Amino acid sequence: MKKIIESAVLASNLSKTLIYSLEYRMLYGLSKGLSFFVEPPTRERNPELLRHLGEGVVELHREDGRNVADGIYPIQVIKPRDPRGHLENLPRLFADSLRISRRRRLNLKHDFKSGPENVPDYLKRNYHFQTDGYFSEESARLYEHQVEVLFSGTxxxxxxxxxxxxxxxxxxxxxxxxxxxxxxxxxxxxxxxxxxxxxxxxxxxxxxxxxxxxxxxxxxxxxxxxxxxxxxxxxxxxxxxxxxxxxxxxxxxxxxxxxxxxxxxxxxxxxxxxxxxxxxxxxxxxxxxxxxxxxxxxxxxxxxxxxxxxxxxxxxxxxxxxxxxxxxxxxxxxxxxxxx
Ligand SMILES: C[S@@+](CC[C@H](N)C(=O)[O-])C[C@H]1O[C@@H](n2cnc3c(N)ncnc32)[C@H](O)[C@@H]1O
The missing domain is CATH 3.40.50.150 (Vaccinia Virus protein VP39)
Known part of the structure; x- marks a missing residue:
């Protein structure tokens, strides 16, 4: 039974990694044609590094499976949270990747329409060059999805x-x-x-x-x-x-x-x-x-x-x-x- 659980978690996690990696390619692949506007983040072309990361990803997903099989956390952790919201986010994510790239290109770190109020000064910035920093509904909506795209679902x-x-x-x-x-x-x-x-x-x-x-x-x-x-x-x-x-x-x-x-x-x-x-x-x-x-x-x-x-x-x-x-x-x- 343990082996079945481990394999189910591994398969589920790998499919997420595949989806988010494709989304990463899509977001920055599409943007290549718009290279005047978009500056994709630096991705190391170093094949050895990519292999090392790839092996690390698989090992992480395997351990996640063992953790579920060992009862450290329950199988529900692999349930996709909101598949419909995920799909609806995609065009928004792409639009935001253009805004993020513009900020990256112009090195804009404090690009706010207004506010944010009542937060420490060091936080009033566009962490990740993201729109509105941590301080808008739209930023909240896209945040987790953006993080998973960045980390290929890990x-x-x-x-x-x-x-x-x-x-x-x-x-x-x-x-x-x-x-x-x-x-x-x-x-x-x-x-x-x-x-x-x-x-x-x-x-x-x-x-x-x-x-x-x-x-x-x-x-x-x-x-x-x-x-x-x-x-x-x-x-x-x-x-x-x-x-x-x-x-x-x-x-x-x-x-x-x-x-x-x-x-x-x-x-x-x-x-x-x-x-x-x-x-x-x-x-x-x-x-x-x-x-x-x-x-x-x-x-x-x-x-x-x-x-x-x-x-x-x-x-x-x-x-x-x-x-x-x-x-x-x-x-x-x-x-x-x-x-x-
Ligand atoms: C990188 S996000 C991590 C959020 C979440 N823990 C996760 O795993 O996705 C950083 C979070 O820290 C919050 N944050 C940053 N500085 C903070 C502070 N001084 N006090 C409380 N929250 C803070 C931000 O609003 C943001 O939600």
Whole structure:
């Protein structure tokens, strides 16, 4: 039975990789004919690198299958979320890729019609050169799809791999009070909620628009949605058992990263756990160092380079955490630690 589950997950994941890779080709292939307007991101033509990435993708999908077969998370994680919405997004994605390319070509990093209001200054920018940064309904609508196109359908399995490291290291077999920070549109939320016994689950993000979409799409459950900056969490001391984030830290200036760790430590109960999933860092996989160099230029990530050199372990220990461990899979890295 285990083998059948593993194969079913592998087949489902590979088909998603195929679809998103074709979409990537389509978006930037089409744009070749429009090369006056469009500057596709730098894609390494290095065949050895492509082979290495390809092998990494297959290995990730295989491990995802083993995780389901081992009961780390349930089979529902592979269910496509919204096939109709996916198709409807395609023309919008193409239109947006033209706008993104224009911004990339002109190096426009603060291209907003108005706002955003009430957010820290470092966030008022077009991360990934994306339209409206994190601050519009349209940006929220396209965000997850754009991420999967960029990662060839591996973002979802890379996100949920954090569950494995959380469960491996700590016994989490009682109902938990969970806080997800920078949850965005809730790409990871349903998978995490299905994988733990949940007493309460607070979904938070600084973007009202992203949070609104998360609220609309996440299935009914013990969820509360709270707009919050990760460096100033509006929760009392010791109020959660698990606090985690996915793909937040590489977007923050170093001093803010440290503040977020301190805030997380504060809101965790003694014995509580922090989980972080983010990009790999320099030399985690030396063959991928070149990708870490081109990514922040192509996708306007001003704090990314510093992130790739950041000693997160020391920062976690400095914030008071113990039992720090880290691991990485394909393009993602994971840290898990405990508040003593
Ligand atoms: C790359 S997205 C990741 C979203 C989601 N976790 C995912 O896996 O798709 C980064 C998210 O962090 C949020 N964000 C950025 N800085 C933040 C901060 N200081 N506090 C809270 N959220 C923040 C953005 O609004 C955005 O939703």
């Amino acid at each position: 973002a979802a399995p890379m996100r949920r791999m954090l569950i494995k490291f959380l469960k491996k290291k700590f016994t989490l077999n009682r109902p938990l009070r969970i806080l997800e920070i920078a949850a965005g549109t809730g790409a990871a939320t349903a998978d995490f909620a299905r994988s733990f016994r949940v007493q309460s689950y607070t979904v938070s993000d600084v973007s009202e628009d992203y949070l609104k979409l998360a609220k609309k799409r996440i299935p009914k459950g013990p969820f509360e949605f709270v707009r919050a900056s990760a460096e100033a969490l509006p929760f009392s001391d010791g109020s959660f058992d698990l606090v985690f984030s996915v793909y937040l830290f590489h977007e923050l200036p170093r001093s803010v990263r440290e503040e977020v760790l301190k805030e997380t430590f504060r809101v965790l109960a003694p014995g509580g756990i922090i989980g972080i999933c983010d990009s790999i860092q320099r030399d985690d996989d030396p063959k991928l160092n070149v990708v870490l160099e081109t990514f922040p230029k192509d996708y306007h990530e001003p704090f990314y380079k510093d992130y790739t050199l950041w000693d997160a372990r020391s920062s976690l220990v400095g914030a008071g955490f113990t039992e720090v461990s880290s691991d990485h899979r394909l393009l993602s890295k994971y840290w898990v630690a405990r508040k003593p």
